[in-house]
Amino acid sequence: MDRLTDVLFRNSKPVLVGWVLLAVVGGWFALGLESRAVPGGEASATSQAEAVAQELGRNHVPSLFVVVTGKAATPEGERELDALRRKLSATPGVREVLPLPLPPPAPEAGPVTALGVSAVGGIDGSIGVADELLGSQEKLVPEGSRVFLGGYGAHRQELVQLSRSDLLRAEQVGVPIVLVVLLLTFGSLWATLVPLAIGASALLGGLGAAGVLALGIPFSEYVTNAAAMVGLALAVDYAMFLVQRVREALLRGVAVAEAIRGAQRTTGVAIAWSGLTVMVAESTMFLVDSRAIRTAALGMILVTFAAIVAALVGAPIVLRMLGYRILRRGERKLLGKGRLSDPDGTEHSGFWERWGVRVTRRPVLWLATGTVVLGVFCVPALDLGQRVALPSASQLPTDSQVRQATELGAKAYGPGAFAPIEIVVHASPATARAQADQVVEAVAGHPEVRFARPVPLDRPEVHRVSVATDHGPADERTHDLVRDLRDGRLSRSLAGIRYDVGGETAMRIDATDALFAGLPLMLAVLLGSVLVLLIVAMRSIILPLKAILLVVISLGASTGGLVLLSTTEFGAALIGWSAPAELHPIVPITIVAIVIALSTDYEVILIARIAEHHRETGDNTASIIKGMARTGRVISSAAAIMVAVFFGFALSEVTPLKQLGVGLAIAVLIDATVVRGVLVPAGMQLMGRWNWWLPTVKREVGENA
Structure with a gap:
């Protein structure tokens, strides 16, 4: 990392010019991404x-x-x-x-x-x-x-068009809040502008790369919103951690260049590990057989990579240019008089230090209390499989063209008239019509069927049966009829006839099945990959295992909280939604990847600082307290920024984005408070020296910060 920093310092002008040019070019390609995005793609191409x-x-x-x-x-x-x-x-x-x-x-x-x-x-x-x-x-x-x-x-x-306007609204809400949080954290306008510049360049670079790839790859319409949501939050967080570390060094009297080198050597390495873990988490989304999920994952990976590069390449140059201006005015005056405002380099939070003392004094009580609280929120997550469905037209805004067309058509002709179940019968040219008539006869007596009629197609060996139902395509009774045709009593009564069942209801079922079929494998690979990365990064066995356990608890609690808020009357009213809605299947998939990634991000930053103190002193309790004191304020600020960004998306009129924003905001709040503030210090206090155990490897305890 020192060599990288020296190269950046020696070539700061060409690197800065290249960085700006890449951002400009990336912005140009990013502008065209929305117009090239292809809606749909949730269901498998082979469904x-x-x-x-x-x-x-x-x-x-x-x-x-x-x-x-x-x-x-x-x-x-x-x-x-x-x-x-x-x-x-x-x-x-x-x-x-x-x-x-x-x-x-x-x-x-x-x-x-x-x-x-x-x-x-x-x-x-x-x-x-x-x-x-x-x-x-x-x-x-x-x-x-x-x-x-x-x-x-x-x-x-219509969902695509609403997503575009919602992205602008999210930026209008989130960015001012981010600005206020950064000003309160650093007390310096220049220090505030660094994370914003890094965040903007990461978004332009990452979305620009996605825009280039979209010339040949059919990207999902979710890419822009999901990538913007994750990329902006990560890039601002990474830059915040670097600015905070450089400020600490400057307050102890270290020269600007050396302060940046030290920050790159410690926090920079932690950011690199964190970013790698985030990209690994996002890449596991490729295990889901869905174009929408895979292209959204690719977009998030590109923006995450851009956030890492912007933080580790762009931030050092900008920080060197600003120098002491990233300090508060009063701090600069004290340094100018030769009086250090922070002689021991611990620009820390008194609140978090006191909180660390409180938790480490009674770790069993705090660990049990925190676990029970999160366990209660995990319970609704057990019902997740029954709370997932693609959004119906009724969840669109009241002035929506599609919603009005659907409601008018249902009133005039019946709810299932415009979204019939479509059955395509495959047979020989001589038997196709007869087999289609058999299908009509079998389904006509079903209580859910309003009418069924055979319709010839261009190829004589293929025949269509269109089935109008008494209820709409999103109704569970229509879903049951599709399942009955595929795997139930109706399917058995039509044994010997080869047919496929399609239509809007079938598309909803296939999309949900495709998204959830890959979730167990994705989760297993994700947790296993993160565990390996954390073992290498932390050089410990116990801490990564503890981190994985806490990630699972945090994930369950945030998912359960989202289920309560989104799918119940009370929850929807609590957060200002007009009506409860089932979770879009893309939401839990994306939340799994992002929550694990963000949780690991905070874990690496906090544990790295604790490890640094432990390497210097060997005192487990003091290291936990000091680590919390040094990182508590910046992690809290970073969490506030993420919540602000996600809250902007929670105001969306598009159900998936609204749910994703709420779910991620809940996850960050849980992780930055209960997990990072209670479970991590209490657990580490109880484990004592076992925190740093790594078998058969002789090493120094702790690494970067």
Whole structure:
């Protein structure tokens, strides 16, 4: 690390120029990332629902629908309706516009009609068409009428558009809070600007790299928000830790250049280990068979790497340029008079020192109390599997096109009319129709089925059966029917007939299954990888094992807290949501990776400082207290910054982002208070000298800080 610092000092101007240029170029590519992001991709590419979607897409089956009310829906408005058909047909990506085979609308619905819109390219094609139509609503609407666009692709595209506006809102909320926290922590505007500059450059660099890769890789729409959320929080935290360490050295009278070298040698190494652990945690998301998860993971890895580079390459140069200006004005005056304001170099928090003394005096009591508190929050997490589902149109804002189209269509034609269960029968050309009729006969008597009809497709060996249900695609009764067709009584009654079950409900089921099927393997690999990295970084067996145990407890408590707040009436009201909502399946997957990464981040920073004191003194209790005193304030500030960033996303109108922001904010609060403030010091006090045990390896205790 000293060699890196010396190289940076010798070449500070070209490195600084290159850093700025990379940020500018990265920003240019980052601007295009949102427009190249591809919605959807939660389900596996090999799922039944995806196979059905591709087959129906090749056969001009409408994947979007338009609900028309007013004059164009009346017999007198036939000319206006024809004009609307022509405009829809002229939209790029639209293959065909045709009336939908629907029963007469309910009288109370008023004048209403519906058109089906088929798109080129299956689900992804319908999303592209939805983007075009949602952006040209004013040109489409006939005089005296209203037009609403619905369908799975339109739902996905509206989520993308809302995500973009929510990212801007999150920045408007989070960044001012970050600025205030940094000012309160350092008391110097210059010291405050360093983490902000590092955070901004990390975001531009990481998202810019993702923007370049998006030219050839179909990135998920979650990439920008998830990467921005994680990257900004990590980059600001890393820069904070470096600034804090340099300030401590300056207050003991160390020269600027040497203070930076010492910070790089200690805190810089800890940041490198922490960042590596975070990237390992994020990379385990590739074990989940979902394009949305894998591309979100890639985006987060790129931004995390950019945060490490910005902290270890950009921050030393900026800190050297600023020099003593990162100190408070009063501290600079004392140093100018030769009076050190912190002669022993312990710019520490008196509160955290007193708290460390309190916890280490009665470690059993504090350990038991903290474990019980977190254990209570872990209980709701046991029900996680029953609390997960893709969001329905009803969870969109009330002025949403898709929500209005869905609600109007349900009122006029029934909840399941526009999202039927689609069954594709594969047989020989001679038997396809007969087998499709058998499927119709089998499902027609089901109490959930409103009507079923066979529809020929272009290939004679393939036939479609469209099943309209009495309830919407998000209703559990519709889910049960899909499962029955795949693996239940209906499936057994149709033994010998080869068919795939698709449609919006099946897509919801397949997406959830794909995301959760890889979770156990992901969690096992993640914990194992983090354990190995911590053993190498801490040179201890007991501390990493303890860290893994605490990570699991913290993860369970934060997930349980999110389940309570998101899925219950009381919890939703408590945090200001209009209604409870099931967790989007991408949320627990992402929380697992990020919570373990962030928890390890704080663990490395705190334990490294404790280890440094233990190496110098050999006193376990004093090392714990001093380590908490030196890191308590900066970890608390870092946690406050993360909570501010995540809180901005909790204000989102998009359910997954809202849940992700709340879940991560809960996780950081738990980790920075109960885990770092109670369980870690109490546990280390009880373990005593066993904290530093590493078999068969002769070593010095502790390493970096």
